[in-house]
Amino acid sequence: MKPTAELSHEHQAILLMIQVLEKMGDRLEAGQAVDPAHLEKAVDFIKVFADKCHHGKEEDLLFPAMEKAGIPRQDGPIGVMLHEHVAGRGYVKAMAEAIPGIKKGDKAAAGTFAENAKNYGALLTAHIGKEDHILYPMADARLTPAQQKELEACFADVEEKIVGHGKHEEYHRLLKELESAYLA
Ligand SMILES: [Fe+2]
Ligand SMILES: [Fe+2]
Numbered sequence: 001m002k003p004t005a006e007l008s009h010e011h012q013a014i015l016l017m018i019q020v021l022e023k024m025g026d027r028l029e030a031g032q033a034v035d036p037a038h039l040e041k042a043v044d045f046i047k048v049f050a051d052k053c054h055h056g057k058e059e060d061l062l063f064p065a066m067e068k069a070g071i072p073r074q075d076g077p078i079g080v081m082l083h084e085h086v087a088g089r090g091y092v093k094a095m096a097e098a099i100p101g102i103k104k105g106d107k108a109a110a111g112t113f114a115e116n117a118k119n120y121g122a123l124l125t126a127h128i129g130k131e132d133h134i135l136y137p138m139a140d141a142r143l144t145p146a147q148q149k150e151l152e153a154c155f156a157d158v159e160e161k162i163v164g165h166g167k168h169e170e171y172h173r174l175l176k177e178l179e180s181a182y183l184a
Pocket of ligand 2: 011058131
């Protein structure tokens with residue numbers, strides 16, 4: 001698989017988890033109970049699968065390769081993507097910090113989670129659209145087949161060494177579980 005195709009494939013999983021988070025937020029806002037273990041698992045998915053693994057591949061490997069190929073970081077699309085990754089982390093942190101309050105039945109904490117889930121969803125959905133339609137096609141056009149092959153090997157390394165062997169599949173199983181609990 002081309003490196004950008006692998007990343008686009010991961011986007012589909014991230015978008016699905018965003019729908020789950022938004023649904024959790026809707027239920028919390030309506031005063032309904034949401035299993036805190038589900039909230040924790042969904043936030044963990046975003047922290048590890050989306051941020052550490054997916055954004056890690058972009059920030060440490062794809063974007064530097066694109067810069068080397070002459071696409072500027074400053075005042076260009078790469079800079080915008082990096083800025084959005086940082087903004088997303090703020091929303092995820094707020095969601096994580098709201099969970100202890102939700103466990104105690106705190107309504108304000110439930111509202112905070114819901115609001116940040118919505119903001120994160122809106123930000124990341126637009127971000128993913130820009131990568132799939134603008135940034136990744138740019139990478140496909142500018143990186144040589146040899147550079148793409150090298151990236152692919154480095155991505156496999158990230159999976160094994162940073163995320164952990166078999167973890168990727170575990171996250172896909174979790175996604176299926178939460179999908180059937182919240183989006184069915
Ligand atoms: Fe990104
Ligand atoms: Fe991405």
